[in-house]
Amino acid sequence: MGLLDVAAVDRELFRLARSSGKLALRIGEALLRLEARGGHEALGFSSLASWAFERCSRSGRWAADRRELARRLSELPAMRAAFERGELSLSMVDLLSRHATADDEAERLEATRNMTVREVRAALREKGESTEDTTQSRNGCGLLARPLRRDPGYSSVGPFPRGNGVGGGRAWAG
Secondary structure, three states: OOHHHHHHHHHHHHHHHHHHHHHHHHHHHHHHHHHHOOHHHHOOOOOHHHHHHHHHOOOHHHHHHHHHHHHHHHOOHHHHHHHHOOOOOHHHHHHHHOOOOOOOHHHHHHHOOOOOHHHHHHHHHHOOOOOOOHHHHHHOOOOOOOOOOOOOOOOOOOOOOOOOOOOOOOOOOO
């Protein structure tokens, strides 16, 4: 496989991964609606976890993680919009939404604009904020996906030039 083929596969995988992040949010929103209406009970399931296992072949944790992401982003409209536009990866939006509030989301988005997920975690730790992904520690496979490459033209937010989501950022003042 030549370098051009590898680049094409890389772009396709990036596009699919971005789509799967948006799909995770849509699933979370639908699960919130099902939960709010008691839909799992109406369908004969004792819990939403049972519904997720039977209907989706997924764990209750999978369903809970997606509902929680949808719940957090419903309270953070700027972050949700940035995620929808593809400016934030699922990894980044999952991490930031665990810490942001409606009052500071714009500041956090601006401050982390040029940072990787790893750099944001380090900045959060410096501020004394926990960066433990509780999903990861519970079952080893949460919403977060960690980028493996750190090439100058790639980042956790996409194949954009530096200054548009990777490296060299500063931590917010708060």
